Amino acid sequence: MNAVRLGWTRGLIELRQSFTNAADLVSHFLWPVMMLVVLWFLRDRDFGSSGFVLGTLALPSILGMNAAMGMVSMSQQLTADREDGTLLRAKATPHGMRAYLIGKIVSVSGGLLADLAILLIPGMLLIGGLAAGDAGSWLTLLWVLLLGMVATLPIGAILGSVFTSARSQGLIQLPVLGMIGISGIFYPITSLPDWLQWIAQVFPVYWLGLGMRSALLPDGAAAIEIGDSWRHWETVGVLGAWAVAGLIVAPIVLRRMARRESGSSVAARREKALQRVG
Template identity: 80%
Template sequence: MAAVRAGWRRGRIELRQSFTNRPELFSHFLWPVLMLVALFFLRHRDFGSTGLLLGTFALPGILGMNAAMGMVSMSQQLTADREDGTLLRAKATPNGMLGYLVGKVVSVAGGLLADLAILLIPALLIVDNLALGSFGGWFTLLWVLALGMVATLPIGAVLGSVFTTARSQGLLQLPVLGLIAISGVFYPITALPDWLEWIGQVFPIYWMGLGMRSALLPDSTVVVEIGDSWRHLETVGVLGVWAVAGLLVAPVVLRRMARRESGSKVAERRERALRRVA
C-alpha cells in the first residue's frame, strides 16, 4: 500500500507537470483542436442513407482511437525512462517498480482523460443527435473508458519493456494503427471480411469503440453492429480479461526488465544518444 500511495503521488505530480510544461501543454491541445475542426466541417454531412450525420458517427471513433493510443503513450514514456535511468532508480527503491507502474498509469490515464474532455466538451456543442442526454449514456461512457484504460495501459507497459530506445517506438505505432484500422473504430466492423471481424474482436480496441458508440449514438444505429446489439456483457467480459491479464503480467515483465538494467547500460545508451546528436 505504501508503494501504491507513492505511485499515486508520483502520477499526480507528473500529470500536473505535463500541464505546466509548454511543449506538453501544446501536445494536449493540438490533436483535440484538429479533430474539432474536422468535426465542424462534417457536422452537416449525411452518413449514407442512415439518416445519421457523419460528424455524429465520427465522434465515437475519434474518442476510441485516442483512448487506444494511450497504450502507445505508456510505452513511449516507459522506454524513455528506461533510457535515461529513471527505471534504474526505481529498481533501487523497495517496491519501487510497483510504485513506478502505478504512477505511470495515473499520469497517462489522467492526461488521456484530460485530452478526451478537451475534445468531447466542445464537440457536444458542434455535433447533433448524440445520445448523451441521459444518465445512462454518461454512465456507459465512463465505465467503458475506465475499464478500457485498465485493459490497455498495462499492455503499453509490457510493449515498452521490449524497446530499449525511444527511437525504436516507430516500430510499435504502425502495428497499433493497423489494429485500429481493423477494429471498426471509424466504421462498422461488419463491413470487413469475416476473418478480420474475428481478429478485431480478440483485441480490446474494438470493444472500446463499440462501448463508446453505444454511449454516444442513438439506439437506432445498433443495426450496423454485429447481432444488432451493443453487447455490453461481452464488452465487460473481454475488457475485463485483458485488464486482469495485463495487471498480472506487466509487473512481472517490468521486474525482469529492471533486473537487466545497470548503470553501465544506462551510460552506454546515453553515450550513443550523445553521438547521434553530435
C-alpha cells in the same frame, strides 16, 4: 501503502508538470484539435440510408480510440524513463518500482482523461444527434472507459519493457494505426470485409469504440453494428480478457526488465543516443 502514497504523489506531480510545460501542452491539445477538424468535415456526411451522419458516429468512436492510445503513451514514457536513468533511480529506492508504476498509471490516466474532455466538450457542441442526456449514458461511458484503461495500460507497460530506446517506439505506431484503420473508428466496421471484421474484434480498440458508441448514440444506431446490437457482454468479455492477461503478464515483464537495469546499461544507451545525435 507507502508505495501507493508515494506513487500517487509522484503521478500527480508528473500530471501537473505536463500541464505547465509548453511541449506537453501542445501534445495534449494537438491530437484533440486534429480530431475536431476531422469531425467538422464529417458533420454533414450521411452514412448510407441509416439516417445518421458520420460525424455523430465518429465522435464516440474517436473517444474510444483515444482511450486505447493510452497504451502508446504508457509505452513511450516507460521507454524514455529507461533511457535517461529514471527507472534505475526508482529501482534503487525501497518500493521504488511499485511507486514508479503506480505514479505512471496515475499520470497517464489523468492526462488521458483530460485529453478526452478536451475532445468531448467541444465535440458535443459541434456534432448533433448524440444521446448523452441521461445518467445511464454517462454510467456506460464510465465503466467502458475504466475497463478499457485496465485493459490497455498494462499492454503499454509490456511494450515499454520490451523496447529499449525511445527511437524504437516508432515500430509500435504502424501496427496501432493498422488496428485503428480496421476498428470502425471513422467509418462503421460493417462496411469492411468479414475477415477484417473478425481481426478487428480480437483487439481492444474496436470494443472501446463500440462501448463509447453505445453510451453516446441513440439505440437506433445499433442497427449499423455487427449483429444489430451494442453487445455489452461481449465488450466486457473481450476487454476483461485483455485486462486479466495484461495484469498477469505486465508485472512479470516489468520485474525481469528492472533486474536487467544497471548503471552500465543506462550509460550504453546514452552513448548510443549521443552517437545518433552526432
